[in-house]
Amino acid sequence: MFSRSIITAARRAAVAPTFRPIARRAFTASVIARGGGHHHHEPEVTGPGTIKPYSEIKKASDLVGPGAEPGTVPTDLEQATGLERLEILGKMDGIDVFDMKPLDASRMGTLENPxxxxxxxxxxxxxxxxxxxxxxxxxxxxxxxxxxxxxxxxxxxxxxxxxxxxxxxxxxxxxxxxxxxxxxxxxxxxx
CATH class of the missing domain: 2.60.260.40 (q5lls5 like domains)
Structure with missing residues (x-):
């Protein structure tokens, strides 16, 4: 058992890079913070991708998000498309689009009363x-x-x-x- 762990350690050492950077850049440093001291506004977009309320959704192209401004991280509302976007817009208006309430479990369904x-x-x-x-x-x-x-x-x-x-x-x-x-x-x- 001891020799097996030595072999494993040796394999790891053989493939480990010889150069290690002094300081690695953290992932969070690459994300641009939103909201610091400036006011962020929704992008002005026309055609597909326009942010419309749930009540104005009429066709499939209304369910395409506008995306984020260059250099920013998109929100769920900006990047969601299709059914996910429909669900988010519905929740914003207080509508449960997919009716996710559990079924009636207070009784046993029968053929006469399912x-x-x-x-x-x-x-x-x-x-x-x-x-x-x-x-x-x-x-x-x-x-x-x-x-x-x-x-x-x-x-x-x-x-x-x-x-x-x-x-x-x-x-x-x-x-x-x-x-x-x-x-x-x-x-x-x-x-």
Missing amino acids: IIAKGFGEEHYVGCTGFPADSHVTMWLTLSRTRPVERCPECGNVIKMEYVGPEDAHNDAPEDKKTMADFVKQEYWYN
Whole structure:
């Protein structure tokens, strides 16, 4: 064991540089401080990248950040694009864009009265931790527009996707793969 540590030390010494600088420049020295004594204002940008409030977002180009002024470090608002930018702008206006509240865990979902999960896309992934909450490990269920109801294989909790996205959205989701549920007699299906 002792000889192994000597060999390791020798290998490290063999590849270590012979020249070591007297003082290394700290990473923080390369960052220009923002806010020292001057007032920083938002850059004047036109077209894509303009900072618009959440209520004025109409097209994809509105979700491109303007970036930072040369020589400065960008903030999250300046550099975020796409869905991340939409989420930040929504939070600034007090809107939870992605509805990140947990699902109703006060009861067990049934086929007649399932737990509702709102979804904007073709598929929605929901994690079931059982009833009562945290009674089993997280089981991930895939809900889709073509198959909106799923039952947790661990506890039997039933969750249904309620599509709340745009009505004119085309359904370009791939066809669901066959599962054992597809071979159950039709009179036993749930709708």
